[in-house]
Amino acid sequence: MLATRCLSRPPRLGLQVGRTVGAGGSVERMPIIEIERLCKSYQVYQKKEGLWASVRGLFRREYRQVEAVRGIDLTVEQGEFVAFLGPNGAGKTTTLKLLSGVIHPTSGTARVMGHVPWKRENAYRRRFALVMGQKNQLWWDLPAQESFRLHQQIYRIPTSSFHQTLDELCQLLDVKNLLNQPVRELSLGERMKMELIAALLHAPEVLFLDEPTIGLDVVAQHNIQHFLRTYQQTKQITILLTSHYMKDVLALCKRLVIIAQGQICYDGSLTGIIDRFSTDKVVTLLFGGDRLPSQWEPLGRVLEVVGPKVKLRVERQRVAQVLASLLADYSIEDVSVEDPPLEEVIADAFNQVSRTSVPGAPLDRIVPGTRV
Ligand SMILES: Nc1ncnc2c1ncn2[C@@H]1O[C@H](COP(=O)(O)OP(=O)(O)OP(=O)(O)O)[C@@H](O)[C@H]1O
Numbered sequence: 001m002l003a004t005r006c007l008s009r010p011p012r013l014g015l016q017v018g019r020t021v022g023a024g025g026s027v028e029r030m031p032i033i034e035i036e037r038l039c040k041s042y043q044v045y046q047k048k049e050g051l052w053a054s055v056r057g058l059f060r061r062e063y064r065q066v067e068a069v070r071g072i073d074l075t076v077e078q079g080e081f082v083a084f085l086g087p088n089g090a091g092k093t094t095t096l097k098l099l100s101g102v103i104h105p106t107s108g109t110a111r112v113m114g115h116v117p118w119k120r121e122n123a124y125r126r127r128f129a130l131v132m133g134q135k136n137q138l139w140w141d142l143p144a145q146e147s148f149r150l151h152q153q154i155y156r157i158p159t160s161s162f163h164q165t166l167d168e169l170c171q172l173l174d175v176k177n178l179l180n181q182p183v184r185e186l187s188l189g190e191r192m193k194m195e196l197i198a199a200l201l202h203a204p205e206v207l208f209l210d211e212p213t214i215g216l217d218v219v220a221q222h223n224i225q226h227f228l229r230t231y232q233q234t235k236q237i238t239i240l241l242t243s244h245y246m247k248d249v250l251a252l253c254k255r256l257v258i259i260a261q262g263q264i265c266y267d268g269s270l271t272g273i274i275d276r277f278s279t280d281k282v283v284t285l286l287f288g289g290d291r292l293p294s295q296w297e298p299l300g301r302v303l304e305v306v307g308p309k310v311k312l313r314v315e316r317q318r319v320a321q322v323l324a325s326l327l328a329d330y331s332i333e334d335v336s337v338e339d340p341p342l343e344e345v346i347a348d349a350f351n352q353v354s355r356t357s358v359p360g361a362p363l364d365r366i367v368p369g370t371r372v
């Protein structure tokens with residue numbers, strides 16, 4: 001992320017915020033991101049249709065209050081790789097913008113490595129980076145190399161460590177031969193790799209990634225995932241990742257935070273989400289002989305039938321009952337009962353949390369009669 005003014009580099013302390021050395025010399029983890037009751041609402045001009053309404057709007061405007069983030073609490077420890085998920089419009093990007101100091105909150109507090117992000121202290125800017133898959137942060141007409149040099153000047157990165165980090169990142173991302181090509185000529189995947197390099201040149205301790213693999217093909221997604229996993233494991237930085245690609249999440253994160261309608265509705269492990277949101281099990285049956293049930297509806301939803309092998313989705317609490325009745329009436333050679341794939345459970349979770357209206361203030365409120 002390119003800053004707009006020069007940052008003076010303070011002396012690096014041996015002990016960083018986020019880590020402390022315990023009595024036995026072991027490194028204990030400390031919260032590195034602390035968010036309390038954070039809220040952000042936007043006021044959006046509500047234009048009505050028609051000429052008369054447009055004229056009226058010149059004198060009396062109506063605004064709609066959009067409560068994008070509604071009192072979230074979140075603590076992330078040093079070295080965690082957290083997936084921050086939610087349906088469209090849930091408040092993910094708004095939260096990342098708040099944590100990067102791009103916007104101010106309406107209320108609430110947040111500290112990242114002890115800094116209040118929206119104070120925009122240089123000391124903080126030097127220690128984090130934000131990468132947005134939707135936004136191009138490099139100079140479009142210049143080769144990425146030039147943007148990186150500018151970045152070096154802005155962040156006052158010593159020449160030797162600049163070259164060392166750049167070499168290391170180019171090697172990991174396999175883009176060394178593209179450094180002198182104008183960014184506008186790069187493919188989406190190549191450009192995203194350059195964006196990541198720009199963000200990591202100043203060795204941030206916290207990285208906010210907002211849909212870094214959006215629009216990329218499967219191979220490019222896989223490359224970025226591999227890079228992020230290797231980089232995070234080596235450097236032990238803290239990453240908050242939003243993505244709509246569940247493969248990213250499954251490949252990278254152990255902890256999942258789900259936000260819907262501006263409120264956090266799940267914070268836990270990947271596997272814990274099954275207990276919380278999955279209502280079904282997948283039952284696979286291998287029938288012996290030719291006789292199969294003629295009607296499946298009373299048992300569950302058929303997912304697949306291949307010869308004598310049938311895959312059913314059955315409500316969790318009915319699994320024992322369904323199996324008992326099938327075993328009593330049919331010859332069954334093999335049975336397996338599994339949880340649905342995590343991707344499906346997460347999709348179910350989104351559906352459930354989107355349907356549930358969250359208690360509290362209404363999401364959109366009309367604020368009438370504000371004169372301009
Ligand atoms: N600058 C803005 N002005 C007005 N409303 C905004 C603004 N930015 C975001 N919003 C609204 O805030 C809500 C949350 O938006 P946000 O971009 O944080 O969602 P998101 O979770 O990132 O969604 P997506 O998955 O689609 O990227 C949405 O209803 C959006 O319309």
Ligand SMILES: [Mg+2]
Pocket residue numbers: 092093094210
């Ligand atoms: Mg977003």
